Amino acid sequence: MDNGLTISVHNLTKKYGSFAAVNNFSFEALPGRITGFLGPNGAGKTTTLRILLGLAAPTHGQALIGGKRYADFLSPGHVVGASLDSHSFHPGRTARNHLRILAAAEGTSYSRIDEVLDKVGLRDFADRRVGTYSLGMRQRLGLAGALLSDPSVLVLDEPANGLDPEGIRWMRDLLNFLAGQGATVLLSSHLLSEIQQIADHIVIINHGQLVAAGSLSEIEAMGSKHVSVDSPHRTDLHVALRNAQLDVRETPDGLEVSNSDPTTVGTIAFQAGLPLSHLSADEDGLEDVFLGLVGGRR
Ligand SMILES: Nc1ncnc2c1ncn2[C@@H]1O[C@H](COP(=O)(O)OP(=O)(O)OP(=O)(O)O)[C@@H](O)[C@H]1O
Numbered sequence: 001m002d003n004g005l006t007i008s009v010h011n012l013t014k015k016y017g018s019f020a021a022v023n024n025f026s027f028e029a030l031p032g033r034i035t036g037f038l039g040p041n042g043a044g045k046t047t048t049l050r051i052l053l054g055l056a057a058p059t060h061g062q063a064l065i066g067g068k069r070y071a072d073f074l075s076p077g078h079v080v081g082a083s084l085d086s087h088s089f090h091p092g093r094t095a096r097n098h099l100r101i102l103a104a105a106e107g108t109s110y111s112r113i114d115e116v117l118d119k120v121g122l123r124d125f126a127d128r129r130v131g132t133y134s135l136g137m138r139q140r141l142g143l144a145g146a147l148l149s150d151p152s153v154l155v156l157d158e159p160a161n162g163l164d165p166e167g168i169r170w171m172r173d174l175l176n177f178l179a180g181q182g183a184t185v186l187l188s189s190h191l192l193s194e195i196q197q198i199a200d201h202i203v204i205i206n207h208g209q210l211v212a213a214g215s216l217s218e219i220e221a222m223g224s225k226h227v228s229v230d231s232p233h234r235t236d237l238h239v240a241l242r243n244a245q246l247d248v249r250e251t252p253d254g255l256e257v258s259n260s261d262p263t264t265v266g267t268i269a270f271q272a273g274l275p276l277s278h279l280s281a282d283e284d285g286l287e288d289v290f291l292g293l294v295g296g297r298r
Pocket residue numbers: 016021039040041042043044045046047048189190
């Protein structure tokens with residue numbers, strides 16, 4: 001495998017009639033990283049990946065791999081491995097036949113077929129018709145196809161969909177190994193829990209537009225910090241904190257004070273002669289940050 005190339009999406013727009021499925025969207029996915037492409041259903045992920053892989057034309061902007069369009073590579077399959085739709089396999093073909101057809105199209109030696117079947121754990125099922133495969137097995141076959149010509153860039157649309165927790169761990173280990181060898185890995189999902197387990201960087205899209213990009217910890221740090229506090233005299237405490245010009249709201253468990261710290265809140269309670277039953281500094285978790293960014297905050 002060669003060293004991975006940078007995926008760069010620049011001011012990408014894709015319109016269907018007057019509707020912009022992707023709207024002036026930019027991001028980069030770098031070699032040596034697993035970049036998770038996250039967004040709710042209909043956010044524009046598949047449209048972006050289809051443009052990146054030359055399957056749809058942009059209305060404006062560019063989606064490039066190592067500075068080139070997919071179609072500009074002489075043997076794109078040897079540079080970019082992709083798995084877009086795990087339902088698109090011919091159900092009457094065996095996995096081995098499916099990979100033979102791909103290998104012939106990409107000019108890749110048939111000897112790679114058993115290697116990739118081993119890698120994805122499908123060797124024992126290679127001669128079964130794909131129509132009998134579970135969704136998880138089809139995902140593994142999609143990955144086998146993506147890996148066939150030993151590309152240094154992997155583009156995977158919802159690859160963890162249908163995998164059980166052990167399958168997700170297996171995929172994380174395999175992609176981590178490839179990224180460790182320098183591959184560029186871009187995978188999409190609408191589920192934060194999947195991305196969180198597999199990727200180290202995330203790009204979040206909503207309504208066709210970028211809403212955030214960074215490492216998992218950078219995205220998490222975008223969450224709000226607040227103080228949770230409670231007292232047997234909750235109403236009096238609420239009044240005392242409001243009188244101190246703090247931003248307070250009542251929750252089922254007590255009071256939540258934004259943009260403050262436990263010392264300030266504790267001092268105000270002490271000065272008002274109010275005992276406390278709880279005082280802690282809390283931060284939004286990644287899920288709260290994600291839901292806040294895509295407008296689905298609980
Ligand atoms: N060929 C098309 N014609 C018209 N609208 C389309 C077409 N393809 C996609 N869209 C619309 O563009 C928007 C983005 O779709 P896209 O499939 O890219 O979303 P997604 O983020 O991949 O969603 P999901 O997680 O559900 O797969 C959706 O509103 C979809 O209905």
